[in-house]
Amino acid sequence: MRSRTRYIIGRDSQLLEIKQALTEARDGRGGVVFLVGEAGIGKSRLAAEAVGMAFTAGMRALRGRSSTTGPTVPFRPLTEALMALFRGGPPGGPSLDDLPLGPYRPALGRIIPDWSSDAQDNSSMVILGEAVLRLLIATGREHGQLLLLEDLHDADPETLAVVEYLVDNLEYTNVVLLATIRTESCDALDMAESARRRGVGTVLQLAPLTRPEVRSVIAAQLDTEPELVPEAALERLWDDSAGSPFLVEELLQGMIGSGALVRAEDGWRVVGDLRSDVSTALARGILRRVDRLAPQGLTLLSAAAVIGRRFPLTVLQRMTGIDDRSLLSHLHAGVAAQLVVHDEPAPDWYAFRHSLTAEALLTQLTPTNRAQMSGLAADAVQALYPELEGEWCPLVAELRSHAGDEGEAGRLFTVAGVRALSAGAIGSAVTLLGRAERLLAASGDAAGRTAALEALLPALAEAGDFAQAFGFAENLHTLGGSGLSAERLAALHTRLAKVAHTAGRWEDGNRQIAQARALLGAHPDERSTASIDVTAAYLALDTPGPDRTQLAEKLAYSALQAAERHGLPTVVCQAWELLATLARERDFDEATALLESALHTAEQHQLPLQRMYALTRIGGNNWLTEGNTVPLLAARGEAQRLGSATIVYTIDGIMILDAVLRAEFTAAAGAAEECLAVVQRLRLAPATRYVLMARATLAAHQGERAEMERALTAFAEWDGSGSQEEPLTRGLARAFCALLEEDRPAAVSELHTVADLESTNPSTYYLSGRYGIGLLLDVLSGAAGRGPYEEIAATAPGRMRWNRQFVHFAGAVLLGREGRPDLAAAAVNEALRTAEPYATALHLGLRLIAEAAHADGWGEPVAWLRRAELHFHQHSVAPVANACRAALRRMGAPVAQRRTGSGNIPDVLRTQGVTVREYEVFRLLAERLGNKDIADRLYISPRTVEKHIASLGTKTGRTNRSALCELSASLRAQAV
Template sequence: MHTRAPVVVGRDEELRVLDRVLADAGVHRGGAVFLVGEPGIGKTRLARFAAGAAFDRGMRVLRGRGSTIGPIVPFRPLAEALMSLLRAGDGLDLRELGPYQPALGRLAPEWSPDGGPEEPRPAHSVLVLAEAVLRLLALVGRTQPSLVVLEDLHDADAETLAVVDYLVDNLDQAPAALLVTTRADPGPALDVIRSAAQRQAGVLMELRRLDERQVSRMVALCLEAEDHEVPAEVVRRLWADSAGNPFVVEEMVHGLVNGGLLVRGPAGWQVLGELRIDVPSALVRSIAHRTDRLGPQGREVLSVAAVLGHRFPLSVLRRVTGLDDRALLSHLHAGVAAQLVTPDEPVPDWYAFRHPLTAEALLAQIPPPHRAELARRTADAVQRLHPELPGEWCALVASLRLDAGQTAEAGALLAEAGRRALADGAAGSAVRLLDHAHRLLASEVDVAVRADVLDSLLPALAEAGQFERAFALVDAVTELAAAGLGRVRRAELHTKLAQVANTAGRWTDGMAHVETARALLGADATDEHTARLDAVAAFLTLNLEVPDRIASAEFLARRAADAAKRVPLPEVGCETWQLLGVLARERDLDEAAECFSRARALADEHGLPIQRAYAVIRQAGLDWLAEGKAVELAEAREEALLIGAVSVAYNVDAILGLDAVLRGQYAAAAERLPRVIADTRRLQLRNLTLYGLMARATAAAHQGRRAEMDAAIEEFDEVGGVGSQERPLCFGLARAFCALLEEDRVTAGHDLARAIAYEAETPTVYHLSGRHGLLLLLEAVSGALDLDGYLAVTRSSAARMRWNRVFAQFALAVLLGRLGREAEAAQAVRAAREAAAIHPLARHLGLRLVAEAAVADGWGEPVAWLRGAEEYFHQAGQAAVASACRGLLRQVGASVPQRRTGSDQVPRELRALGVTVREFEVFRLLAGRLGNKAIATRLHISPRTVEKHVASLITKTAQPDRESLSAFAASLGPADRP
């Protein structure tokens, strides 16, 4: 008799919820369930039921546990769950995951594109990995929905919890369900679960203890009897002493039966002698009794297993105990028969205790000296089996050394495990490991070892965003100095602090650490020190408000690049040459291209795929800015996809979205940009989200959709766009163009002035906000710019970027025409139109403005230019500009296209009221609360005519007055059009 209940008792509501969630996953309405409760309350039992129910539904079951052989092993539960896909051998084509496939290599090296761990994998954020897992589940779900069971997450690493948090928020349209079990102990896991439940991203079920009736039913099931066949005194005592904990109930029933206190008789079960049950000592005694029956060797085997943890591998047990396979398996099979251990289902040649309390009870029986000796022997055995301590073994041996009292060894291993976690992108785990090592080694005499731990802890804290904790470690550096740490090593730590400050945006503090490091190094500075210090100083200087910051940053970056070449430090070289390329972009496009080419060559030479991807995209981006070429960008995107550089790929997607806008391909932009914005927002790639929102605002602005533009810019500000490099573009590339399409040059001028002011506050690397393009044309037309001023601005290579070149050449044409140099002006117009061949809005808006100047100054072909512009803007539904073109044509006596029949431009509801095309042109401008004179100027009609149209509109729309009519006009957006 196994004295285990064969069915789940007292969990009817939980079973209904689990069944519903599994059913929803089958129809792509994924969800999450969290089972929370004390040890032994039945979480694992319910998880097994859910797995069985999912299997019966034809679902794939993926299982992993947080309780592992060592502490703080990043992603272990996820890796264990997903590895079953490899063992199943279903031949999933992971190439369909695109750039997300390499991220999965952190969970299973076999999933890397190269098929193994030999090549270095690119560092991915935890959110990228979480998105990769989500997409993998979607891929698996094409043939089978899945249930992912992650058990015992109370001790899980921060990265696993981050992935879980991400999944529960994004499973709603996935063919997968997630089941998480954890203890009710306060901690990060419970915080994540409660937060998810509060935002209704999952169902939280806190398992309660069984009541007396349920305990009675459970005891009967354990004894394979009917309820009335179990003595009432046994039920009452078990319910009282177990406190309704199902595991404890089963253990006590087992103890009563095995101890001969509860026996089956002719009339059913009966008690022999006095009923004695003590809890929790009864549990300990029950397990001790069962282990005693296994003999000394069997007890030793399970003691070593308990030292390892809830789960344990046979290889280590074999090495520590010295038993051969036959003897070892014999003892383990006896443990299985005694219901103490069980084969671990997901992993071959591993076993696990049936319940964590079993391992804890075994440990409680081992005297501390013997436990320390077992920990030492086990650590030695693991290191002999796995000399390099790959993966989880490093953290395990660190834990064992700590239990053995070997503090220095434990600290060194924790530090190594932390460095590995940081290299793998698990910053949260890295901080915990390295911080523990830092505290353990605080009293070590060897200050060099402590300095090495600090050297790794500082960047880990920066990656985890714990900047204040990182800066607080300045005191630790001071203590090391007092303990005799050399000047050079202290300088290296201050360099790390400067890098942390740069990441945190604390430029002044960062420069202070740079100066401290330089002073400490003095004449002892090597090329490696110079390269690292100058590189971080260059980035810090670029953000300081000093007059010569661009020149100073460039000087430092060049010196860093030269030193990095001599050492060599290829990563520093790639970083600085790319910075030099960005700095050179405004001055000399060819020089910028050369810098990016050098960065790419370095990355190729030293096998740095991520640095190469960034160099390629920057070169392609430069070609796009210079000549509007998008082919190289698309190729750079494909290269990024191949190595899993997700952020690089999204960077290209965002640029291609803006490219579509500037080419007038608004449908393509409308398809690409929302996806970019949603994905980058989910992955917390804030800068790319801002770029996407700026591009969406520009798309709306270039179509004259002010309400949509304003909404996009409002969202841009909410995401954190204030102070970003994209903010000037929101005014110079979006708002100013929207104002020009409304024929409101005053507002356009104000928007451009704000763009330039923002650009001065936060230097941009985009150079498309108008200073080198659109502003030149508007100032040339208004007479605020002369040829000398034009030449001063256009000396910058930014004016030769294709988008800017369109307006710069149009501006030159206006200036030359005004000086009577008609042939040169005509050539400038031809050059502008050639540059604008791929930018229809820029071409026709430029022609409309140049034609106005040409009419005034008597040169060029303004009639032809205006006819082309009028046709374009009429077809685009930009009534104000089309009307202005017709007004200018009337002014020069040219025939004007009759557009009054174009009632399709008038919204349906206004057409039904009898509003004419001309009245609608006035109506649209009323939305801006403009006066009659301003409207007349824009439409090139008389103020008296405007007054008549306004009066007619008030009557037709049944508005009480002009103010109400203006509000009504403002309420109609692009969506109200036919």
């Protein structure tokens, strides 16, 4: 039989795609290729062939694999791949001074240990992604570069965040990213499909081999012609392998090894029973080949399997005590037998050719033997790498677990999890710390379990997994009888209080704070109370009550002072952020300065989560003051890459409201529906209330009262009464809906309710009307004059862009009354500039001030009313459009006839009372369009389309939509 070489059969089209991608990269057009298929389908072979193509083309190939020796480690495959840059170049690797990395240089210390430093940057995943991109471009500038990441389905969330950035930005580079992914539900597969849909990546699906292709594989392995392959062997291998190349080869070796398939003078013959259990036959075949390596070879490879699919020679040698010559001899024999391969990206590392090989070796170990060998492996790693940096810590934790030392395994998983959380790797932290907590609970180590929980609880809160977090609260009291100190127990209750605040469960949070304070007694130490006070401050700010802002500010200052004295940077950041929120009512410059202090502290102490919070609040301030969403979206990207679901959906809620205020109603409706489904499922109460408030505002700004009331009913069911969002539901939703119904008294009444709510229950949300539309209505009615106007105009909330437009309109009315028409007109122009993003508010403002301007003889009230009338007519807000027309008539101005086109309505429909707008909808029914498509064509809302169709059904007697469509098509055909 010929020597077993890799055969690439049945993959010509995929090889052509990969070759084309490499060719284009050399010409400066990089790309992304995903190889997707089930285990054993040949992804690794194609990837290896791609590496060979790259070398042939003169390109460097960097290779990293996600399937590691132990549990998930942040950035593992990227580290492995990029470390190759230090092995092929001059001593010390690429010179930092010679590479054009600019300010992105420090970020790479998170991935490349050789480049880390005490001043290592802990910046966002976007920055890190850009740093990796620039490194790839710089080091492959001459001939191009292939970045191969294998088994991306096992990658940690942080690696996927960087890969996603690369996917979106490789097009105009000389780099090809090639990644292998299994066809199983995972984030990596979702990312690949998203890239394919957006046209920034190619997904190559590897299907099982066909029967003729299986024949060709067998023939190549047997060194014969395809037509000479015994039919019985082909049938058995075709049935058992399901077209998997790996299974074909392994099962074929089993047939040969068992003597069921033998070579005769006239070719290969079947002489035994080919039937067997596939998994048993596979394991037996692998072990039969291992047996040929002699007992010491079996021991060596069994020890390697205990370490994992990948294993380092240094650890293996120390674990087994084998000498250099014997070690290399057995490894070379294993390579020749196609059991192991040299792990190319990492020197001195080897890997089993397939995970099933390692599993087969483990099956022949007794539980006692495996535990003993796992302990030896853990001892070897700790002796060689006592600091257990990077992947060594979770590897040793896994080995200690297999050795039966659950306590030590749990403590090591805690260390690994805390490291991941400190680096902002939330997804990896939850996995590692969850494992730690379970092991330490089983071992009865209360102190160790507490340490794991102290890190796990905030990680779960960031990930939005509140159910699991609150599950720990039910049995937290059991730790009290385990000799745990009051301070440690108080810290756990404080962590749970923070989780409760994130989830919007104020009562639960305050109850946890009370328990924490009770545990510390009458004279607690400041280090413990600082964390309690800052968490209590956040809860106080959101718990309904007349003094909540004062109490929150007092607690935050107390926490800040204690934290600064005792060096608690996380608490310092949290306190600055809360104080900045409170300062917005006084002065945005003050608020921004406080947030900059929080941001500086977070960056100085490498606190990625606190940095994300500070960036989010800075972005929120930009949105409030100028309507600028760019910083907020950047913060969202940061939160998404860190895995903070709570911040992602908080920002999504703001973006939905922003779309509503900008009159981008269709986009807002779709985003609200999508976001609401997620936040309700996660039980994110604050985010849910905010999105429901935005949905109510969406309906109100279209004059759809019934839809608004439905959203407000749902809002109330999520503890809306007394929440900070409640005033917004009155000012942004109910008051605006009343104004679009031309019911000013109702709007004023709603705004008075807002004032009452905020006097008894202060809110840090300032768009509820007190500082904007309420002022304009009071000025128009004469309830407010120059004094109240100046007072509000001078406030920070009065200078927020949404409020500022109404403040300018109010100022214009006052100036007109005071006989200063030029200044009044200038104020209107300033209002229009401010209101430019907000179409509904802009035209409502013009409608509201026009009659006052006409009465006082200033401005262009007729032009303003015509502009407003057209807007509200086009958006089917009939009460306001009609009011504008009535006002124009009172001013003696001609009014546009909005029934243009009535002559085009067929007689049969005109006599039935079909209106122009209904006929426009009717004509489009001939194309059998959906409501949304019709709405997009006519620039109206889907809800309005639905109303017109219902009216058409009543008027024509065709209550069935299909019948209406047929009638429309029939009349259109007659017209032609």
